[in-house]
Amino acid sequence: MSKNTPFALQVQKEICTSCGVCAEACTYNAINFSDFPEIDPYACRLCGNCVQACPSGALLMNTSKKQKDLSVASDTNGIWVLAETENNELSSVTKELLGKANELSSRLGQTVEAILIGSQVTSLASELIAYGAKRVHLVDDNMFASFIEEDYAQVVVEVCHKYHPDILLVGATPSGRGLSARIAALLQTGLTADCTELEIDTKSKLLHQIRPAFGGNLMATIVTPDCRPQMASVRPGIMSPLQYKPSFTGEIVRHDLSTFKKDGRIRVLQEIIQATSGESLGNSKIIIGIGRGVKNTETVDKIRCWAKKLGALVAGSRAAVEAGLIDARMQVGQTGHTISPDLYIAIGISGQIQHTAAITGAKKIIAINPDRTAPIFNVADYGFVSPIEDILPQLMATETI
Numbered sequence: 193m194s195k196n197t198p199f200a201l202q203v204q205k206e207i208c209t210s211c212g213v214c215a216e217a218c219t220y221n222a223i224n225f226s227d228f229p230e231i232d233p234y235a236c237r238l239c240g241n242c243v244q245a246c247p248s249g250a251l252l253m254n255t256s257k258k259q260k261d262l263s264v265a266s267d268t269n270g271i272w273v274l275a276e277t278e279n280n281e282l283s284s285v286t287k288e289l290l291g292k293a294n295e296l297s298s299r300l301g302q303t304v305e306a307i308l309i310g311s312q313v314t315s316l317a318s319e320l321i322a323y324g325a326k327r328v329h330l331v332d333d334n335m336f337a338s339f340i341e342e343d344y345a346q347v348v349v350e351v352c353h354k355y356h357p358d359i360l361l362v363g364a365t366p367s368g369r370g371l372s373a374r375i376a377a378l379l380q381t382g383l384t385a386d387c388t389e390l391e392i393d394t395k396s397k398l399l400h401q402i403r404p405a406f407g408g409n410l411m412a413t414i415v416t417p418d419c420r421p422q423m424a425s426v427r428p429g430i431m432s433p434l435q436y437k438p439s440f441t442g443e444i445v446r447h448d449l450s451t452f453k454k455d456g457r458i459r460v461l462q463e464i465i466q467a468t469s470g471e472s473l474g475n476s477k478i479i480i481g482i483g484r485g486v487k488n489t490e491t492v493d494k495i496r497c498w499a500k501k502l503g504a505l506v507a508g509s510r511a512a513v514e515a516g517l518i519d520a521r522m523q524v525g526q527t528g529h530t531i532s533p534d535l536y537i538a539i540g541i542s543g544q545i546q547h548t549a550a551i552t553g554a555k556k557i558i559a560i561n562p563d564r565t566a567p568i569f570n571v572a573d574y575g576f577v578s579p580i581e582d583i584l585p586q587l588m589a590t591e592t593i
């Protein structure tokens with residue numbers, strides 16, 4: 193990682209009077225002062241305080257400088273995936289994004305690359321290759337043992353400035369959401385969050401970043417024509433991973449971080465790993481979705497008993513969460529989880545787009561609803577046009593589907 197990377201904030205020495213006002217104005221202690229102000233690019237957040245404070249106008253913020261470096265289309269190459277780890281394992285969304293990146297690469301003719309940051313993560317680099325990365329940018333250092341968004345973002349930005357990726361994909365996970373926004377801001381490029389589909393436009397070769405808009409009532413296609421990389425975050429559970437193939441080969445590039453300066457403002461004092469109930473919608477093969485039509489907790493309890501027999505998890509619609517029938521952490525939909533089980537059983541769910549957009553990955557859908565015009569039947573493979581109370585006794589007697 194080079195300190196010689198052209199930085200967007202420049203001191204014009206011929207104008208500077210060495211008054212020191214800029215160093216006083218800097219809230220990040222990013223300006224070291226001897227004869228002239230020297231800007232520490234790792235500490236500087238480009239807030240512009242110093243530029244405004246300088247009485248002689250000697251500081252110049254070239255906000256387009258870094259972006260110019262990246263926006264030269266002929267110079268940008270590669271569909272990159274920012275790898276995310278969970279308990280020292282690759283997260284499912286990372287594998288899914290690599291699968292999608294390979295599909296995009298066949299249309300774009302660019303290599304699929306991954307960037308992996310962490311501590312003791314080197315063994316995961318070959319796993320990324322087995323899931324379809326042709327090159328892995330590896331940053332493995334103890335200083336990244338804790339996930340500090342500011343540091344991770346800075347590393348990604350530095351590597352991007354060196355390699356100029358055309359596309360950068362990130363998982364829209366709790367940590368990926370914040371990290372991708374920070375990276376996009378630092379790279380001065382656009383970011384489409386929560387995409388549900390990605391395509392390459394055959395004519396322009398631009399990445400079509402597709403996501404629900406206006407409360408899910410229409411699908412918007414967003415492009416980033418002028419800036420690079422084209423950035424999109426994608427929810428887990430939507431894209432399909434490639435089959436794991438240990439025979440795949442690829443290159444691992446280790447990045448030297450000896451000069452990297454961590455963001456001193458944040459220190460992890462203690463890591464608290466919260467125990468979860470063990471229920472993971474991402475891994476469940478059968479999910480029963482409860483909607484407002486289920487009406488009361490007694491019926492929910494009966495459905496839970498049936499779910500236990502089937503080995504299914506119970507989730508629900510936002511309306512069911514609001515009605516107190518389902519825990520908010522188990523909400524399925526645009527503002528909840530996206531799921532792709534083998535079987536989804538929607539009970540008392542009308543099938544509004546904000547819900548159905550998140551269940552399209554389910555292999556089979558069964559709907560139970562007394563209203564035969566309910567939109568859920570448009571996406572269901574099988575349906576019972578009936579109130580749940582009428583058929584629940586028969587359902588509870590079944591142990592398999």
Ligand SMILES: Cc1cc2nc3c(=O)[nH]c(=O)nc-3n(C[C@H](O)[C@H](O)[C@H](O)COP(=O)(O)OP(=O)(O)OC[C@H]3O[C@@H](n4cnc5c(N)ncnc54)[C@H](O)[C@@H]3O)c2cc1C
Pocket residue numbers: 407408482483484485486508509510511512523524525526527528529539540541542543544545546547560561562563566578579580581
């Ligand atoms: C920005 C935004 C984000 C949103 N995000 C989400 C989201 O993440 N997830 C989500 O789910 N929603 C979300 N919504 C809300 C969404 O628009 C719907 O309001 C919600 O999905 C409706 O939930 P529901 O189908 O359970 O309830 P309803 O629409 O009220 O449907 C209840 C259904 O139950 C049926 N029913 C009635 N009696 C019975 C019975 N005895 N047995 C069986 N069925 C019966 C009815 O015929 C009806 O079809 C969002 C909305 C907005 C604007």
